[in-house]
Amino acid sequence: MHVPIDRKGNVMTAERQVLAVLDEVYAAWAANAADAFVAPYDEVATAILPGAFLPNCEAIRTTMATVFAGELKGSKAVHEVQDVRFVGTDAAIVVGKGAVVPSGQADPDPASRSLETWVLSRRGGAWRIAAFHNCAA
Numbered sequence: 001m002h003v004p005i006d007r008k009g010n011v012m013t014a015e016r017q018v019l020a021v022l023d024e025v026y027a028a029w030a031a032n033a034a035d036a037f038v039a040p041y042d043e044v045a046t047a048i049l050p051g052a053f054l055p056n057c058e059a060i061r062t063t064m065a066t067v068f069a070g071e072l073k074g075s076k077a078v079h080e081v082q083d084v085r086f087v088g089t090d091a092a093i094v095v096g097k098g099a100v101v102p103s104g105q106a107d108p109d110p111a112s113r114s115l116e117t118w119v120l121s122r123r124g125g126a127w128r129i130a131a132f133h134n135c136a137a
Contacts (some may be wrong), residue, residue, distance in 0.1 A: 015084050016117040018092045021127045022079065030076040034065035041129045042121070048133040058134075074103025079116065081083055092127070094118040097137060 003005050009034075012020065022042045028036035037047075038061040047054040054060045079098040096116045099108030119131040 014086065014089075014092070018084060018094060018127050019081065020090060021120060022081075022094065024117060025071065025129070026077055026079060032073060034039035034061050034068055034077070037061070038063050040127075045129050046131050048131075048134060072100065076101050079109055090122040091130075092118075092120045092122075094120070 005053075016106040024040050027036060028039070038057050041057045041060060043057050045057050045060065047060050049063075052063070054063055077098055077100050079096045081094060083095040083098045084092060085094075094116075094117070098112075098114045098116045099110075100112035101108050113136070115137050116132070116134045118129060120127045121130045122128075
């Protein structure tokens with residue numbers, strides 16, 4: 001059995017493993033890298049954004065590539081985890097608050113504040129994003 005270890009050599013708890021997946025997503029956003037953004041998503045993952053349903057990983061990638069090249073170019077997203085719950089041993093639900101920091105700004109745009117729900121599943125020892133939903137906070 002593979003035991004995940006962090007960069008400091010510590011064994012990672014299941015919660016830390018799940019949160020590391022989200023850290024990867026937010027790092028990719030900061031780099032405005034759509035391919036890296038969807039790397040931890042399951043192929044059949046879904047995303048619900050205000051006014052949009054993205055039915056699979058490719059739709060998520062295409063949407064993020066478009067916004068990273070346009071209205072969100074140079075932006076980064078910030079998030080604050082509110083709750084992590086496990087459903088059995090191989091599914092997790094993460095609830096948080098998020099916002100977008102526009103390019104050249106230090107603080108989030110108040111109009112971008114959102115509530116987020118992430119659903120992750122573990123397959124073959126790796127946590128993957130199965131679904132994402134956000135709505136205005």
